[in-house]
Amino acid sequence: MEKKKYERKTMQTKKEIKDAFISLIEEKGFNAVTVRDIATRAKINRGTFYLHYLDKFDLLEKCEQEIFQKIEGIARELNSSNMKELFSSGRPLPFIVNLFHYFQKDASFLKVILSPKGDPLFEEKLRNTIIDNMFRNISNIPNMSNLNIPLEVMTQFISSAHLGVIRYWLNTDMKQTPEEISSMLVQMILKGPLEASGLIKIIMEQK
Amino acid sequence: MEKKKYERKTMQTKKEIKDAFISLIEEKGFNAVTVRDIATRAKINRGTFYLHYLDKFDLLEKCEQEIFQKIEGIARELNSSNMKELFSSGRPLPFIVNLFHYFQKDASFLKVILSPKGDPLFEEKLRNTIIDNMFRNISNIPNMSNLNIPLEVMTQFISSAHLGVIRYWLNTDMKQTPEEISSMLVQMILKGPLEASGLIKIIMEQK
DNA sequence: TCAAAATTCAACATCGTGTTCATTTAAAAG
């Protein structure tokens, strides 16, 4: 009760700053947002902003850290899933499903930050996180060197495809359930997108 | 010979501006680059910059326009390829192969502009261009509404996967030939990345 | 009510911006 005495007040101010920040990124893009803008929108003094953050980059970093801490939490609470089981079952990784569930909750921020108005570095970090958790126990597999396609090329393909679908899902207001969308993803990964969607069949049946 | 009299001089200055611009984006990212920086690096007066461009955003736009004009040229010179033939042959679309050939030439700019230090909107525009040219004659196909996976989800998956591989290829100094890398891509699209790479087989053979 | 913490307010030097205008430099043409 010593250090937390005035915590509530501080937290409220920080929340107002973050809310203003997100709405401003959505409107004009992160780069165009100024500390003035944030202070005005949050109805605080510009000096108050600097009591909590070094600058707008610091604020961005703090916001992103929150997200990654939650993702780490999700990854930790899952027993590292068995790849072999995944591949034969055709079911999405529990990590991915839970990720979509979480994204649904923090959609407003994630949608903005993953858009072209947001932070390109965030997408890169998120891609790496997804790959790390997806192939967590794959490094010990031998004979990796003689793949038809370099492992790195494949992981870039998979992680980018995931991010593309995540971005689309957020931008279209999450019409599908987390289970539906992650199931689509795993089907496209396992069979290829043309086969999984059935499009290839339709095209082939045409004269 | 009326208007082009002093064209050479102008062009040289513009080239110096663009070269300085690209190297500066690579160093500090587009957002951190100032007109001052560009003028200093290009060894011109700051005022001279404004004789040619409105601001750094205008310069960025002009640079990107050049790229898209070249891509349009590539798309035009190809007879719109037959999807059915593509799917049964397992060969990459000529458009994609030619795109990689062109990317190899303008690699220095494309690598930078597609990186997190570049312009996120450029990637989005490039993704749309790729999809437009890939599925050019697909809108007339009936029964699209009852696909297993919404067409938009599939196209986001495919275009994002392509961009991921393109980014990787540029960042690793294009170790594969355009033919090789686009062949990997089409294999991953047709069979799925795990099957195409052979990784799934290796994992399944493990006890 | 009182003390501490959080916030406000005004002021400051610094830097990048975009514009201007007179001047200088350099290229093409005679």
Next chain:
DNA sequence: CTTTTAAATGAACACGATGTTGAATTTTGA
């Protein structure tokens, strides 16, 4: 080589965002 004319320079300007300071004020919890 000289003239013409476009391109580039250099200096100055007002503006707005930055990050910092110190004193005053408000809010909070005890």
